[in-house]
Amino acid sequence: MNTTNDSILSARDLRHSFGPTDALRGIDLDVQAGEVLAVMGPSGSGKSTLLHCLAGVLTPGSGTVTYSPTNQPMRNISGLSEQDRSRLRLTDFGFVFQFGQLLPELTALDNVSIPLLLAGTKRSEALRRSAELLERLDLASMSERLPGELSGGQAQRVAVARALVTAPSVLFADEPTGSLDSLASENVLTLMLELVREAGTTVVMITHDPRSAAYADREVIVRDGAISAGYRLPV
Numbered sequence: 558m559n560t561t562n563d564s565i566l567s568a569r570d571l572r573h574s575f576g577p578t579d580a581l582r583g584i585d586l587d588v589q590a591g592e593v594l595a596v597m598g599p600s601g602s603g604k605s606t607l608l609h610c611l612a613g614v615l616t617p618g619s620g621t622v623t624y625s626p627t628n629q630p631m632r633n634i635s636g637l638s639e640q641d642r643s644r645l646r647l648t649d650f651g652f653v654f655q656f657g658q659l660l661p662e663l664t665a666l667d668n669v670s671i672p673l674l675l676a677g678t679k680r681s682e683a684l685r686r687s688a689e690l691l692e693r694l695d696l697a698s699m700s701e702r703l704p705g706e707l708s709g710g711q712a713q714r715v716a717v718a719r720a721l722v723t724a725p726s727v728l729f730a731d732e733p734t735g736s737l738d739s740l741a742s743e744n745v746l747t748l749m750l751e752l753v754r755e756a757g758t759t760v761v762m763i764t765h766d767p768r769s770a771a772y773a774d775r776e777v778i779v780r781d782g783a784i785s786a787g788y789r790l791p792v
């Protein structure tokens with residue numbers, strides 16, 4: 558099947574089972590370059606499994622995921638070796654999870670710089686870029702704090718900075734504000750969306766919260782391992 562011209566990620570007939578549980582039952586999905594896509598649906602419907610397949614964290618039982626970044630050849634993510642998928646995740650993708658998963662013994666600044674250091678950036682340059690991003694996220698004064706010394710919203714903003722510091726093509730967010738109250742959640746999403754819109758980053762964001770989904774350009778609903786609905790949100 559052809560992919561839509563400007564889709565950066567395309568899933569075709571994705572199926573995945575965990576033992577007897579059919580988590581994905583034939584998903585077709587195109588994510589357009591630069592779009593912010595919200596993935597909603599009941600608990601256990603397959604949202605995280607879908608995100609993991611799109612991001613090359615998990616190889617689907619069957620079906621394909623193709624990744625076509627601007628000016629680069631298309632790659633079949635589901636066919637890459639573990640090593641190549643891991644490399645692709647580091648260079649091209651960013652990840653934010655519900656509970657930031659910051660390293661507790663490192664400062665906010667050092668946490669943000671990790672992906673750059675792993676990608677081989679010089680430490681001075683990594684720290685400079687990390688500090689710049691923390692400032693954009695209103696966290697300049699928090700850069701030397703440990704994660705345990707931050708509020709939930711501040712810690713999630715550090716996690717957002719860490720995910721965006723390598724300027725990824727795609728940001729994958731799994732309930733990025735699921736552990737926050739509505740005010741902190743709004744603050745994290747507003748700043749995150751400002752940065753991704755500016756950079757043209759594509760976003761795939763799982764959320765249970767319709768208010769968070771309202772930040773997206775488009776919403777798809779996953780039920781029983783299949784896409785049950787998808788629509789464009791009003792601008």
Ligand SMILES: Nc1ncnc2c1ncn2[C@@H]1O[C@H](COP(=O)(O)OP(=O)(O)OP(=O)(O)O)[C@@H](O)[C@H]1O
Nearest residue numbers: 575578579580598599600601602603604605606607
């Ligand atoms: N590692 C695993 N081993 C066994 N079953 C799993 C595993 N991961 C997910 N599942 C099952 O696959 C189905 C889909 O799970 P998934 O985590 O994708 O759902 P979800 O929509 O993200 O749920 P939630 O909103 O609760 O996070 C569920 O029935 C779940 O129990």
